[in-house]
Amino acid sequence: MIREMKATDQDAVLEMMQKFYSSPAVLTDGSEEIFQNDISECIGNSPYLEGYVFEDSGEIQGYSMIAKSFSTEFGKPCIWIEDLYIKEQYRSGGIGRSFFDFLFKKYPGALFRLEAEEENEKAIRLYRKVGFDILPYFEMKK
DSSP, rough: EEOOGGGGHHHHHHHHHHHHHSSSSSSSSHHHHHHHHHHHHTTTTSSEEEEEEETTHHHHHEEEEEEEETTTTTTEEEEEEEEEEEEEGGGGHHHHEEEEEEEOOOOOOHHEEOOOOOHHHHHHHHHHTTTTTOOOOOOOOO
8 A cells, every 4th residue: 555654654754764864875965954854744745745655554664755847848846765775575566567557647747756876686676667767967966
């Protein structure tokens, strides 16, 4: 089941975020302050960030956070898949594909973007299977 993140999920999501952000799948380590802020935005009424939990029989198997914006380059709403984490024992079981199907139905006609580390080959295979292509961008931040 894919459902919206709730306040009662905070501890479980925080634990998964700590694992995700300390893994080779993410370039930065984050911080407790950032994680708590992200979760608060997901469970609050933020117009920019949505949080989802993947659950089966009461067991939380993973989470995702998406950010919403508009792409002037493509002239349509843009959905950034910011975080997508599935606990190791549940990977390759269709959760990721189900989540993308859910997002594509929820936001038809939107542009979907995500970032991935080159070493995360399994994730990249999934992203390609559901239609993502590599963009030749040089991205900057401040």
